[in-house]
Amino acid sequence: MTQSKRTAQATNESLHRIFTVAEAPDSTLGVIEKEMSQNLAGFLNNHIVASKNALTDIEQDFVCPRIPEQPEFVSDHIHHLLDKLVAQSVHTASPSFIGHMTSALPSFILPLSKLMVGLNQNLVKVETSKAFTPLERQVLGMMHNLVYLQDEHFYQAWMHSAEHSLGAFCSGGTVANITALWVARNKLLKADGNFKGITRSGLFSALQHYGYQGLVILVSERGHYSLKKSADILGIGQDSVIAIETDENNKIDCQKLAQKCQQLSEQNIKVLSIVGVAGTTETGNIDPLDKMADIAAQYDCHFHVDAAWGGATLLSNKHRHLLSGIERADSVTIDAHKQMYVPMGAGVVLFKDPSSVADIEHHAEYILRNGSKDLGSHTLEGSRPGMAMLVYASLHIISRPGYEMLINQAIEKAEYFADIINQHQDFELITKPELCLLTYRYVPKSVQKFLAQHSTTTQQQADINLLLGKLTKFIQKRQREDGRSFVSRTRIEVAHYGGEKVIVFRVVLANPLTSKQNLQDILAEQCLLAQESENFLPQLLALAEG
Numbered sequence: 001m002t003q004s005k006r007t008a009q010a011t012n013e014s015l016h017r018i019f020t021v022a023e024a025p026d027s028t029l030g031v032i033e034k035e036m037s038q039n040l041a042g043f044l045n046n047h048i049v050a051s052k053n054a055l056t057d058i059e060q061d062f063v064c065p066r067i068p069e070q071p072e073f074v075s076d077h078i079h080h081l082l083d084k085l086v087a088q089s090v091h092t093a094s095p096s097f098i099g100h101m102t103s104a105l106p107s108f109i110l111p112l113s114k115l116m117v118g119l120n121q122n123l124v125k126v127e128t129s130k131a132f133t134p135l136e137r138q139v140l141g142m143m144h145n146l147v148y149l150q151d152e153h154f155y156q157a158w159m160h161s162a163e164h165s166l167g168a169f170c171s172g173g174t175v176a177n178i179t180a181l182w183v184a185r186n187k188l189l190k191a192d193g194n195f196k197g198i199t200r201s202g203l204f205s206a207l208q209h210y211g212y213q214g215l216v217i218l219v220s221e222r223g224h225y226s227l228k229k230s231a232d233i234l235g236i237g238q239d240s241v242i243a244i245e246t247d248e249n250n251k252i253d254c255q256k257l258a259q260k261c262q263q264l265s266e267q268n269i270k271v272l273s274i275v276g277v278a279g280t281t282e283t284g285n286i287d288p289l290d291k292m293a294d295i296a297a298q299y300d301c302h303f304h305v306d307a308a309w310g311g312a313t314l315l316s317n318k319h320r321h322l323l324s325g326i327e328r329a330d331s332v333t334i335d336a337h338k339q340m341y342v343p344m345g346a347g348v349v350l351f352k353d354p355s356s357v358a359d360i361e362h363h364a365e366y367i368l369r370n371g372s373k374d375l376g377s378h379t380l381e382g383s384r385p386g387m388a389m390l391v392y393a394s395l396h397i398i399s400r401p402g403y404e405m406l407i408n409q410a411i412e413k414a415e416y417f418a419d420i421i422n423q424h425q426d427f428e429l430i431t432k433p434e435l436c437l438l439t440y441r442y443v444p445k446s447v448q449k450f451l452a453q454h455s456t457t458t459q460q461q462a463d464i465n466l467l468l469g470k471l472t473k474f475i476q477k478r479q480r481e482d483g484r485s486f487v488s489r490t491r492i493e494v495a496h497y498g499g500e501k502v503i504v505f506r507v508v509l510a511n512p513l514t515s516k517q518n519l520q521d522i523l524a525e526q527c528l529l530a531q532e533s534e535n536f537l538p539q540l541l542a543l544a545e546g
């Protein structure tokens with residue numbers, strides 16, 4: 001019987017060993033670790049198989065609810081993981097995976113992450129993180145400076161102050177948005193005379209005290225769904241997130257926004273926050289932040305900018321102007337795990353006013369004592385990992401000019417992709433890239449011609465768009481199943497089809513390793529897949545014949 005086949009037993013000795021003895025370099029795990037650290041991309045290419053298994057088939061590998069009574073050897077278990085999990089995961093680092101905001105990571109991230117996990121610091125309090133606390137405060141300062149460009153004295157005064165925070169580190173954009181709106185809510189409904197504030201007395205008393213008929217959040221119809229989650233959690237309800245119409249470039253219509261503010265103010269409904277989007281999730285467009293800041297100032301309400309995706313653009317001197325006005329926001333969300341190439345679990349919310357967090361401050365007896373520098377007194381989350389170290393390291397290793405190159409190249413690549421889509425007779429560009437996102441669809445030449453004719457009726461247009469939607473869905477699914485490449489899909493209103501909602505391919509060109517050839521191949525593959533659609537394509541061509 002070989003070593004690995006011998007039955008493992010949970011003994012005191014073996015339990016002690018798993019905390020003290022490393023797997024040998026020639027053990028299965030040792031070999032895998034070496035492979036991973038020498039060439040992560042190669043490792044992923046080798047171990048993720050483009051399997052056509054449906055999710056429901058894969059589920060069959062994950063059905064047992066019993067916690068094992070029998071321990072396993074690491075080397076046996078790692079085989080199980082490679083086979084059932086890794087092999088059937090998604091190759092997000094692949095240069096042809098251009099459908100979502102998750103992409104490749106720089107190679108230094110892997111060993112640094114191992115160091116971070118090994119140290120296992122808990123950033124909720126100084127007692128479990130020590131130097132990690134000032135480090136995180138510095139990273140928040142760096143990100144704050146990126147947005148608000150304050151001077152040295154400002155950062156000297158506030159960066160390490162116990163009662164202040166330049167922002168909060170969190171697991172991602174969702175929690176960052178919730179935190180920003182939590183601060184806005186508590187500030188708006190703060191203690192006043194006999195009223196103890198929303199924190200103590202709750203929303204109902206707060207509205208009564210201040211005499212508001214309700215609270216709303218205003219954002220464009222391209223706002224991220226995390227704002228609805230926030231409204232739900234903060235007690236004002238999802239329907240209180242009011243979607244303001246966008247123009248033909250997917251940017252909020254400021255006239256409509258101002259009208260809405262006026263109307264609400266007449267109804268005595270208070271705007272909790274106006275939210276600008278800097279890089280919409282679907283199309284990557286940026287709202288006119290400066291004009292929005294004017295409206296927020298006029299109606300005296302909090303102005304939050306959700307720059308989860310687009311915030312990193314501030315690192316590019318060439319493109320930072322696209323976000324001008326962001327420095328007037330009361331709070332800003334930026335996800336480091338998107339365009340800053342840090343692994344998942346790193347978002348920040350930044351506050352223009354470092355004393356904003358006073359309204360969400362929490363204390364406890366054993367930690368987060370009054371006057372302590374514990375980060376946990378100003379965060380929604382409790383125990384948190386030292387992700388700030390990875391952002392800190394990336395900012396040093398890549399540096400601002402390095403990030404600028406990555407951002408600029410991503411935008412250029414998106415422009416190139418838009419060009420070849422425009423030049424191709426069978427594709428239609430739907431939204432052109434402002435950042436590195438765009439949307440498009442496959443529309444055979446004759447159908448495009450038919451749609452462009454004046455004589456085409458609204459009904460004909462709707463029929464064709466319906467079929468085109470089915471075709472887009474068919475191509476997108478087949479491409480994903482074939483596993484060579486991946487684009488995502490979404491449904492958006494398109495101005496030049498009279499605001500009709502159409503299904504489109506959505507592309508995010510964040511991976512620095514995606515080549516022009518990859519992009520050409522993706523279009524070629526989509527053309528071939530379209531021919532395989534036995535239903536939709538012939539029907540479409542028949543419709544276009546009139």
Ligand SMILES: *Cc1c(COP(=O)(O)O)cnc(C)c1O
Pocket residue numbers: 101171172173174175177224226277279280281306307308309335347
């Ligand atoms: C990704 C994104 C979010 C949510 O961030 P998570 O990190 O997924 O929680 C919020 N807003 C925008 C605009 C985003 O792109």
